Amino acid sequence: MGKPGTTAPIYQKSKKMKMRSLPLYALCLLLCTLMACQQQGRKNAPVIKAKERSTKVLTKQDYLPQVVDSNALNKFLDSSSLYKHYANEVRDFYAKREYHYAWVDHDTMTEQAGNFINMVETDPALGNGTSGLQNKQLNELYNEIGVDSGKVNPGDPRIAKLEMMLTAHFFLYADKVWGGMTSDSARALDWYIPRKKLDMGSVLQSMISQKSGSFTSDEPVNQQYKLLRDQLKKLADIEQEGHWDTIAVSKATIKSGQHSPVISQVKNKLHAFGDLADADTSQTFTPALDSALRNFEDRMGLKVDGQITPAVVNALNVPLKNRMEQILVNMERLRWVPADPSGDYLLVNIPAYKLYVYEDGKLAWSCNVVVGKPGGSTVIFTKKMQYVVFSPYWNVAPGILAHEVLPAVKRNPGYLARENMEVVTGSGKVVTGVNFSKYTGSNFPYIIRQRPGGKNALGKVKFLFPNEYNIYLHDTPSKGLFNATNRSFSHGCIRVQEPEKLANWVLRKDSVWNADKIHAAMNAGKEKYVQLKGDEQVPVYISYFTAFVDSKGRLNLRNDVYGHDAQLAKLLFANR
Template sequence: MFVKMRWTATHTCAVIALAAMSFGVPTTPAKAQVTAYKQAVAEAAAQDDEVAAFYRQANYAPLWTGEGEVFTARRAALMAALADVDKHGLPASRYDAAGLLNKMKAAHTTRDIGMVEVALSLAFLHYAHDISSGILVPSQIDAGILREVPRRDGTELLKGLSTNNPRAYFASLAPHNPEYRELMKEKIRFERLIAAGGWGPTVPANSLKPGDSGDAVVAMRNRLIAMGYMERSVSRDYDAALEEAVRVFQHAHGLLEDGVAGAGTVDEINISADDRLKSIVVALERERWMNIPRGKRHILVNMTDFTAKIIDDGRVTFETRSVIGMDQGDRRSPEFSDEMEHMIINPSWHVPRSIIVKEYLPQLQNNPNAARHLIITDSRGRRVDRANMDFTQFSTRNFPFDMRQAPGDANALGKVKFMFPNANNIYLHDTPAKNLFSREVRAYSHGCIRLADPFDFAYALLAVQTEDPQSFFQNILKSGRETKVDLEQHVPVHLIYRTAEIDARGRTEFRRDVYGRDGKIWDALQRAGVALPSVQG
């Protein structure tokens, strides 16, 4: 019966039964058989250094193809895992489980079994790396994704399987944070939703407001009902109930919560369930890239949400609005993780060289007195006399000076900056441009992250090392002196980019793809074989 069976998830039980077959290798084979088996394993394993190292260390003993319950359990666990990859947003076509089954079924000689042994180990490592670290290389998708993906050593993975319960060990490979598990649940929910037809017709209007009525209002009402943002209604009017539903929708999508369905809100309401599911699948891949300890206390900056949060023991204890880099060239904020080490109160702004030569040098060439708020210094730190300097003699390549802005109310960094020294020269800081925090889309900086409430952020960080963090901070601030304050315990910082996140109720909230990065990731996932249901709505 297994010969004619097609490989699909619905045949999992039968597949596992086939994986449980006996390979006919005696528990204590003759010396010739042992030699042939080891030679076959050594030959096949040579194609992968980690697999070869594992078998050398194990003296070429079988991990999969021996006889007994433990070997059967390992094979069954592998085939069950490969049957379920779609639940994780991974493509089943990537693992050729059917081909693996055919190899097992066709193994008759000792050499055949040795080859199958290694094929199973290679399939296991392929799966284990994908499920724990993702199938894409972030830096190959977008230059701004600088995340270092944690790839586990293959030899150690195989050793772990050899010494642990197979089912439990396979279950331990995927990310174990609650976000990943909830995203998997939402993926299933959206797939069922799409199979049932999605959310129905889109809203045939550019914008709607309270007091409006007619077919477009009915379409928006029905769509919000289907999405779960309001109770059933037969009203054709943009009444108080619909206004509140719009406001709830806006909250869940990072929009201005005014209850008015402007063009931006209508656009978001009209996004299909298919496209939302793509965001969830991309989020699963991103979570695999971040399959690392986040830190008992850590700082989380989600660029698409324009927020910065302090997380303690998995709970948000502080949150503030943020401004990220503008969607332009090298100004887009990069994604990476680091550790915050200190803050600088009353900071000077040392202008990055890219800004000096691209923005300020042309101004100085036109007028030596331009940008008077900045101090120009030479390589020895001596102030440059603008009146006696011909800036036209310099180019972007040979401009020899530094520029800085002294501490003060107009300083570009505001009154405090938070440092996690990195090669990208990215940090969190205050800003005098407070008006930007009231905007819906907040992508205006040169790449660093601006905070709406930097003083409260500082108090929260200092609270673990001083009894009165506010007085401590304010006393330094009032001195006007540039002061470095070390954090006694460094705090992990994670700059992330997530267009799909799980809220406290276990439902997905969505954000705009500000830099288009998630679109690039989805395209790469499609090329790798990921596919979704095709019902639009």
């Protein structure tokens, strides 16, 4: 979930902007021109703390002088099918400010009125669909009333309507662009992280209270969302330049020092993406190309070897329209997450196969993980970590018991002894002499568990955040899997490359557990539970982002491991 923003120019009435029905790539081209976000010098972070909103208590002197007639407001809302859904929010907003205007000050439209109109005009709803967001009547009314640098005729009867329409349209816009899909839609897409809660009345009050500057610095969205929006515009600019010939894919690998026409094509695309600093049309594989390829491979999640492989060519050949849609899909997910998480927490990004460790909202370190394979996918959810278990037993899960362990025992009676496993009752009493031929996975009355030790599938430590999905973090004896590029091998739980470092981090505030004691407990061969104190129970977020911006400001793209992008794209782009 990671990073921050600039200001937008005031809307110019003499340059009316007209939105047409355009394809996705053209809409994306318009997107973000007023909302670019700076990104240098920040840690790679799917989430960082956003700017705090103003909590100033307004006095009557802070309000604009004009007031909205409550009867006129009710009549306006009751007659509008577009804004009827937001009627209560609009009424509540005006009631809290004693019905004082929000957008018109004496004889002048406020700067924030222009900024909001500008935002709506240039923002195609970021994949939510544009229906209702570009309101022709609102734009015409704004341009007709404020014809001279925002000056208005105080006696113009249309001002009240414009005032009410701007406020109502804000709630519509905020719901679509900053709120995103409904919670039910998210759950249908296997997303079980609780949605952020938005008080849009407070957001609006904070935004209009600013005397200058754009809305974007106060947007109630995660900072990674802003970074992706910036990257979206960059891709749209690249596509507009239009030099994207498909590169022929060959089984042969092209290495440093070789010559090939493919090299010049690869250089062209890498230069456009920013991986290759200087334009170079030669067909020679140069040291600069080697560095550019390594950069591209790293941010695409490919094997980093500085060679032109089929995987590299395939990644370069993905149409930019597809890449932009991938960004839009992930921006939709980022609408759902907290805008400003703080404190300590752990974040697993499934498509990146990474665990990120945060302290006070900032990235402290990260490491590789192995996640569930398709068909045994890792669930997207969040819970608080409550236990660290050293030298753990592994209780074989029902699915693995039925499909793997029991069939193996029936084939080979010595299987349990070879794998250091035992049969126990629910209370942990060891059972011997079991006739396995009588049972299937569904009627097996006991637990099969693997004793602590070198063969234990959970390794030397596991980290529990109790949940209904029976998913947790743990060590593994299969260390070689962390070197794989695509690391979806488990049955759903998450294997951690640096479990001892994680144990030290989780217990760093507990004076009882120093590094030596943790190391000893991991190698004791005897299971030991450590319950975390309340303030040490860090949240664990299991997330799914195939597009994100890293600490170097680079756009990272990953494969859609479980097909979640494809499902969400069907909903987002159904009307395109």
